[in-house]
Each structure stands twice: as structure tokens, then as C-alpha cells.
Amino acid sequence: MDFRLPPESVELAEAVREYLAGTHGPDVLRRLDAGGNRDLRIWQGLVEMGLTGLLVPESEGGLGMTLLGGALIARECGRACLAEPLVDTALVAVPWLIARGETDDLAVIAAGEKLVALPHAVNPWVADGEGEELASVDPLRNLVAAPEDAGDDPLLLDLGALMSAAQLVGLAEAMLDQAVAYAQVREQFGHAIGGFQAIKHKLADVAVALEFVRPVLWRAAQAMDDGLTSAPLHVSHAKYAATDAAYLAAESAIQVHGAMGYTYEVDLHFWMKRAWALAGAWGDRNFHYHRIEDAALGGAHPLGPQHTFA
Amino acid sequence: MKLGFSDMEEAFRRECASWFEDQMSGEFADIRGIANLVDKPERRKAWERRLAEHRYSCIGWPIAWGGRDATLNEQVIFAEEYARAGAPNRLNHMGVELLGPTLLALGSSEQKARFLPAIAEGTAIWCQGYSEPGAGSDLAAIRTRARRDDGEWVIEGQKIWTSLAQFADMIFVLARTEDGTSGREGLSFLLVDLDQPGIEIRPIRQINGEAEFNEVFFDGARCPVENMVGAEGEGWTVSTTLLSFERGISTLGQQMQFRNELDAVIAAARRNGKTADPVFRQRLAEAEIGLRLMRYGALRMLADGKGGALAGAALTYKIQWASWRRALGELAMDVLGQEGEIAPADAEGWPLLTNLYLYSRADTIYGGTNQIQRNLIAERGLGLPREPRGNA
Numbered sequence: 276m277d278f279r280l281p282p283e284s285v286e287l288a289e290a291v292r293e294y295l296a297g298t299h300g301p302d303v304l305r306r307l308d309a310g311g312n313r314d315l316r317i318w319q320g321l322v323e324m325g326l327t328g329l330l331v332p333e334s335e336g337g338l339g340m341t342l343l344g345g346a347l348i349a350r351e352c353g354r355a356c357l358a359e360p361l362v363d364t365a366l367v368a369v370p371w372l373i374a375r376g377e378t379d380d381l382a383v384i385a386a387g388e389k390l391v392a393l394p395h396a397v398n399p400w401v402a403d404g405e406g407e408e409l410a411s412v413d414p415l416r417n418l419v420a421a422p423e424d425a426g427d428d429p430l431l432l433d434l435g436a437l438m439s440a441a442q443l444v445g446l447a448e449a450m451l452d453q454a455v456a457y458a459q460v461r462e463q464f465g466h467a468i469g470g471f472q473a474i475k476h477k478l479a480d481v482a483v484a485l486e487f488v489r490p491v492l493w494r495a496a497q498a499m500d501d502g503l504t505s506a507p508l509h510v511s512h513a514k515y516a517a518t519d520a521a522y523l524a525a526e527s528a529i530q531v532h533g534a535m536g537y538t539y540e541v542d543l544h545f546w547m548k549r550a551w552a553l554a555g556a557w558g559d560r561n562f563h564y565h566r567i568e569d570a571a572l573g574g575a576h577p578l579g580p581q582h583t584f585a
Numbered sequence: 586m587k588l589g590f591s592d593m594e595e596a597f598r599r600e601c602a603s604w605f606e607d608q609m610s611g612e613f614a615d616i617r618g619i620a621n622l623v624d625k626p627e628r629r630k631a632w633e634r635r636l637a638e639h640r641y642s643c644i645g646w647p648i649a650w651g652g653r654d655a656t657l658n659e660q661v662i663f664a665e666e667y668a669r670a671g672a673p674n675r676l677n678h679m680g681v682e683l684l685g686p687t688l689l690a691l692g693s694s695e696q697k698a699r700f701l702p703a704i705a706e707g708t709a710i711w712c713q714g715y716s717e718p719g720a721g722s723d724l725a726a727i728r729t730r731a732r733r734d735d736g737e738w739v740i741e742g743q744k745i746w747t748s749l750a751q752f753a754d755m756i757f758v759l760a761r762t763e764d765g766t767s768g769r770e771g772l773s774f775l776l777v778d779l780d781q782p783g784i785e786i787r788p789i790r791q792i793n794g795e796a797e798f799n800e801v802f803f804d805g806a807r808c809p810v811e812n813m814v815g816a817e818g819e820g821w822t823v824s825t826t827l828l829s830f831e832r833g834i835s836t837l838g839q840q841m842q843f844r845n846e847l848d849a850v851i852a853a854a855r856r857n858g859k860t861a862d863p864v865f866r867q868r869l870a871e872a873e874i875g876l877r878l879m880r881y882g883a884l885r886m887l888a889d890g891k892g893g894a895l896a897g898a899a900l901t902y903k904i905q906w907a908s909w910r911r912a913l914g915e916l917a918m919d920v921l922g923q924e925g926e927i928a929p930a931d932a933e934g935w936p937l938l939t940n941l942y943l944y945s946r947a948d949t950i951y952g953g954t955n956q957i958q959r960n961l962i963a964e965r966g967l968g969l970p971r972e973p974r975g976n977a
Contacts (some may be wrong), residue, residue: 303776399923412928412939463723464972471972473956522915529946532748533721533954534798537947539790547792551918552926559922564864 280493284344288351294324295355301542307358307416309543318359318387326361328385330369335381342370342434343496346441348353350492352555353445356545358415360403362479364391366438371431394425397432397558401425413552415545433507435557436514443517444485446550447524451481453543454528457535474531483525488513488520508570511563518560521550590658592616598662604639605670608632618671620940622797626752630678633707643681643705646689650697651705657887668841676752679703680711684757687827691815700755700776701771704847714744714758714777715824721746724759725768725821729803731760731775736810738762738775740783740803748949750786750799753779758803759824762817772820776812793935793943809909836902840880846913847872849937854920868916875909900966904958907948914938914945 298320307314320575321327329346331337345366352362368391369384383389392404399421400409406419458469468474495513498506525547527534536543554560570576590598609617613635616628636642637651645660646652655663675681685704688697703709720726729742740760750756756777761772779786783806788796814822851860851869859865883902917938918925925942928935934944949955963969 397923400927410928411775411926412935413926416926420658426689462719463721463726467725468722471956473959477956526911526946530949530954533950534716534947537792537950539792539794540734554918555921555923559925560919561859561862561864561922 278490278493280347281341281344284347285341286345287340287344290350291324291326291351292354294320295351295357296316299357300353301545303565304356304358304415304542304545309509312358312417314359315386317363321359321389327365327387329365330373331365331381331385332373333379335358335378335385337369337381337385341500342366342437343500345370346437346492346496349438349441350445350448353442353447353518353549354449356415356449356549358448360390360392360566362442363393363402363435365387366432367434368393371434393431393435394421395431395435395464395557396421396425396427397562398425398435398556400557402556405506411552413545413548416549416552425514429507432557433499433510436563437492437495437510437576439553439557440495440510440513440517443514443521443553445551446553447481447485447488447517447521450521450524450528450543450550451478451485453546454478454481454524454531458531461533468531477527477531480512481520483529484520484523488516491516505570505576507566511558511566515557515560515563515567518554518563521554534560590662594658594662595657598666601641601663601666604641605666605672607724608635608959609670609672613672616673619673620937621795622674622676622749623795629673630707630752632673633675633677633710635707637705637833642677642707643685646685646701646705650685650689650701661884661887665841668839668845671845676749676977677704677707677710679713679749679753679757680709680755683713683830684711686830687823688814690826690896691823693811695811696776696814709755710753710836711755711757712750712753712779712801713746714747714756716746717743718745720752722954724824725772727759727772729758729760729762731758731762731773731877733810734807736880736901737807738810738813740775740777740806740808742803744801745789747786747799747801748797748799750779751788751796754812755779756801757814757827759820762820766818769821771818772824774814774820774823775808777806777808781806792946793940836883836906839906840876840883843876843910843913845881846910846917846937846941847876849941850913850917850920853917853938857920857922857924859920865920867918870914872909873914875912879906879909900958900962901918903953904949907945907955910941910948911945912944914941918942 299317303317325338326348328337329340329348330342331339333339349362349366359511364384369381371393372378372381384391390403392401394401394404398416401421403417404419406422409418409420411418455469458474458478459467461468492513495506495509498509528543529547532541532543535541613628613632616625616632619625633642637887640651640653643651644653644655644663648654681704685701688700699708704711715724717727717729719728729740729744731738731740740758742760744758747756756779758775758777759772760775761771762773785802785804787800789798789800790796850872854860854865854869884904885900921938926940928939953961960972964971
């Protein structure tokens, strides 16, 4: 057994983190919120990084990475609160098309010239699709009503849930970072508030939750890469745990910011609303909870120590 | 102990219910059930005046000042029926529930005569000038200054998180009136007219897009020296008296609103089939238990209180309801599932449960954060040593 992450995937994720930190800060979110929501220049930058072709085979002009490598990038998209539909196209639609043997569009997708927004029966909407527009609680998310004939392909559901979970982890990490930074500079009673146990314990609880959700996410991605029959169980666990961690991070970060955390002027709400939106995407908390319940109690997956890592 | 209400009280309940229903289904139907605090301010001002015409604006006040000298039970009944009818949140909550009782307790007879009638008549809307950018949880760190000049106080400084200031006529201000003081010493409690050149009000946009609270800037704003409540330098005592009313009788109507919100969550669960799910059945039952617990707790605490203020044991109430409601907001979003992400694009505002989820984020912050409440419970209630503090 080897639970280490592949170094080349980690290096790429770090490069993406650095790139997004430099080009996709809160000022960009505010500009997008003020009008437009989408910006071709941001998209072009992602294409130039090769991110649209992350999972596209090298023979089609992509990087041919694994889902685990893709999940590492989805986490960075969450951390940066990226609004462009990179995850849905490059990390959900591409592997789904490959699995179905529909490879005609892969080169065009890798070149950044085609977006794919896939409907699924579990979602009442399609993100960045075409049709009747719906308003999301997230001002940077563009939704349309789902078509009535949306399919319910299980692989698509798992891919969507896995990559949502990865984004939720990145969102939660970013909210914790913002709260920690604020707790270090905001002073009350003559001290930085981060010095008070009421605040530091709250943030420590978020750190603990995040530390234990990340391995669940990596486990789920690897299970999908390995094509395990238990992969849906692992994905549900990841989505459920990531949703809880993101809710905890959002609630704690707002609380630590005090009244400032409740304003539109503080950046935090962009991350909080994205987490809120993704919590319901590709199967909500309850949906995945019941998939775990069914797996644990329904006999579909063998229990016992010899199966722990299966 | 005697629970339940007398025949006379039940008659008062019918009278309230019938009058509210008439108003809310008739002339004031357009402001019925408004969930926020900022829509249709002119209509809400008209509603304040209508309440006054019926002597319903401040029923707990003495008859001489426009009230009904209502008993605790009558006030409970009034608050319940008010919320049950879906009447909008009071625009003059600060005047009626906070400043009025404070003036009745600590104001001079001149101050009562000057300020109480306009509150009772619904013609003077008040707001609260306490928090500052550097004085939130640490309220005593106030830096807004007032100095005497020719029979007036002249005020310099800034307040923040001032709810509804954009609709208010008057503000009560906690300001530092003594040079070289810090903390609770040297503060005074002043009553200030907002309609003057030395005051600027800037709304702050909240995460739900609305602007309920404001920054209020004082740049040479003035009020007569006789507008000081209590003695000079004794403002902290006045402000804590007022805060005891903030957590008092006015919270009972809020519980009826909580009842409405829980009912809406249950209705949503019925609609989408979640009531068949044992997980949700248990969580909804827990919310019901929590609501009843708050209700009996608050009624018991009020029974020991005086003049609508909660007794000392009531330190625990704020954290209890705020935490309950924040959890209800999360439960609401779990009940809605994917549906919870969809928000309407129109100007009518967000749906009740979406707004509940967002608004309840603030409940554990304003009026003393959960962290501050726990410190108060531990330090004042249990007598534990005070947390180490800085120079303040």
C-alpha cells in the first residue's frame, strides 16, 4: 500500500495554485460579479496552462492525467473560487466521454474551443448550459433548467460528485485561510482575536476536519481510477465529508469575522456561496448519506478487516 | 405556578388576533409577511402610526405615556398574535422596546415628556449607536467623542452596524465625554437628532444583498446637553440597562416567528418527501424540542424578571436561540437539497428558507457573539475568573 500522492500531480497542482493566486484574486471575483460572470481572458489563461486537456489522452493533445491528478486541480479551482466552467468540462465531461468511447471532440476540448455542460437527472439544473435561466445563490454561477430527458448515468454522477467534493475541500481550505488571516490582525480587548481560545479552538476544529477529509477525497479518486466496484461508496463518502467540512469552514469563518463576515464587502461570501451551491450539486448531503447507508447495511460491499482497503 | 391564561386574557387574545387579521388582510396586506427589515419603509412607518392610533404601539408602557400598562401575560399574548398574523418586523423596535423602557427607568421627567410621546405615536423612529469599527465585542473600547460647547454636546466619530439608521429620525449614542478615560469609564449616553449636517449615513451591503445596517459618521453633530440620559460619565450603566431590555420581553414574539419558520421547514419536507426519511424525522423532531425548550425557558425567565427585562439567569437565552436558529437554517438547506441553491432573480427578495439560512448566520454574531455570550455565562454566571485582557 502506498497512500502518497504522485509527485508530478502535486507539482502541477502547486503551479496551478500559484497561477490562480496571481491572476484570480478577490478583485477578479468582484469584477465578474459586477458584470458578465465570465471572462474569455481567464479561460484563455487556463487553456494555455493546459488545464482543459488535463484528462485528455496525450494522443489527442492532452496531458493524459488520472482522476486523482484531476481532483488535485479541482481542489485548486475551489480554493481560487474559479467561476469558469473548467471542472465541468475538463474534469467531469472529458473522462465520461472517454469512458463511453466518444473521443471525437477531445482534441477540440483540449484546445479550449468547446465547453461541455452535461445534464444529469440528479441535478434540477445544468451549470453553464443553454436554456431557461435560473438564479443561483452563488452570483458567479450560471444555471439553466435541466432538460426533462436528462439521463441518470451512474458514472457521470460519480465523476460530478467527486469533482464537486474536491472543489468543496479547496473552498473550505480557502475560507479557513481567510479566517486565520483575519484573526491575526483584528484586535479586541487589546489583543489579536486569534489569541482568544474561543476563536483559536474554533479554527482548530476546522483544521482537524479538513485534515481528515482530504484522504477520503484522494481515496475516492483512486478508487475511480482503479475502477473498483466500491468506487461509488468512496465517492459518496468524499462528497458527504467534504460538504460537512465546507459548511463547518464557512460557518466558522463568518463567525470569526464577526459582523464583517456578514457583509458583501468582505470577500468571504463568494466562497461561502460557492460551497453552498456545490453542497447540493451532483447529489446533496442526504443523497450521499443514503448511498453510504445502503452500502454499509445493504450487503453490497463486504465488511471486515480484510476489506478495509478494498 | 399557574400555566395557561385567564378568560380576560383569552378575550384580549381574540381582540388582538381579530384586529391584526383585519389590518393584515385589509389596508396593510402589502406588508404582511415581509421577512426582511428594509422593504417598504414608508408603509412600515404608516403601520407604526396605525398601531399607535389603536394604542397598540407600546402596550407594556404606562397608560400615561401612551401604553396600556399591559401585564407580562398580555405582552406575551400580544407578541404571539402579532407574529401569528404575519405583521412585519417593527421598524421602531429600538424606540419601543429599548429606548422607551430605558427612559422610563432612568430618564428625567423632561426627557420622558420630550421623547416618549413621539415613540408612542409612531412618529419618531430610533436607532442604536453602540458598535464602532474598533469596538465590537469589546464595546467599551468606544472612541466616538463628545465635548461640551455652548450648551450642546458636539460629537465626532463613527458608529457601525447601526440597523435601520437610514429610516430613523433619532439615534441614541454611547460616546466618550471625558478625556483620558478608557473602557467603561467616562462614557455618556446621548440622544441625537439624525437630521442635521454633521451626520452622514452610509448603508452596508449584506451577504444577502440587502442593506439593513449602516455606518453613521459624526462630524461636529450636535445635541443639547439636556439630551444626556443618566449622569455624565455613567453611560455604560445606562447602556447595560438598555441591553437587558434587548434580551427581554421582545424576544417572545420572535419565538412565534421561529414557529413559523420551523413550520415552513416541515412543510418543505412534506412537499419533497423528506418526512418519510428517518434522518429528517429525527432532525425535525429535535428542532421542535429545541423550540419548546426555548419557549418554556424564556417564559420562566421572564416570570422572574422586572419590567420586561430578563433576570440574571437569562444570560443563557441569546446563545440558545441564536444557535437553534442557525441550526434550523442548515436543516432547511438539507431539506431543500439541490433546490436550496436556486434563488429567484426578481426584486421580491429571496425565499423564506434561503433568507433564513443566510440571516441566521448573523444571529450568532449581533447583540453579542456566541463567544462573548459564553464568556458572560462563565464569568458573570459561574463566577469564573475574567479572561486576560489588554489595556482596555
